[in-house]
Amino acid sequence: MTLTIKQPWDVPDLDLNAYQYKFLAEGDSWFSIGEFPPWATSSLLFGMSRSFAASNLVINCARQGDTLSHMHQMWYDSNFTRMLDAPHLGYYWDALLLSAGGNDLIDACLVAPAVTDPARRLLLRPEEIPAGAPPEACISTGGWQAFEHYLRANFSDLVQRRNRGVNQGAALFMHTYTRVTVRNAPTGGGPLFQHGPWLYHALAQYQVPEAAQQSVADALFNRLRRLLLSFADPAQRIFVFDSQDPAIGVVPALPGTSGVSNDFENEIHLTPAGYRKVGAAFAAFIESKL
16 A cells, blocks of 8 residues: 655645544655755655555655754744644644654764864864774764754654644654765755765865774764664654664665665665665554554
């Protein structure tokens, strides 16, 4: 069966009773855009679209042109806030789907080395790293603590909003992010549409040696993975799907490539086939909890 993906403005014309489960989604580029130009795009939600056992509906607030770059921007999206909180609308969701943390991590890495206080950066400048230290020593202790506090605080705010609103019974699902390969692979579409590469630029501006760049990226994404997994709380109906599970079969991009490679469209986004692999496993995970 299928997962029907609609936008918030489509809801008044939909027969919500025609679907087994109804989801409200908000999130970063894994839920909205992973590639330019727009007709070449895919997302994790599209990857899930044919993986459910019954006909389900997702109202996706993470639409193209309105990408959630940071977790705190959830509350700037009037569509998401209105559909989650407004009791007079009578919208009740079986689950909230959230894709968050990945763009926050990337943007935190891109904070310029010129910022004086290392607690305001996720990475350290070369002179701040002890000689002979392992690659993970490139990560700022104070910067990571600030990043973790920020994600925890904003996630807690979301849970509180759910708990005191009309959708307090809705489950909440998140996901971790697959391992990425540091490489000079921006989005396509030419200069007008091109974005990235992200980690490639971030690590270069901090003069991280090429031989250590992948280890630093792995350390960052492993920390993010552990942080997101720690949000899981079945007693509160909070579930976190691990996209890094090797059983999913996502094949990382080859180092040194600059375009589509294995299951990656660019440096940080999957190809449609890659999203289908993760989407099938994520859909099964969601159904097992509802």
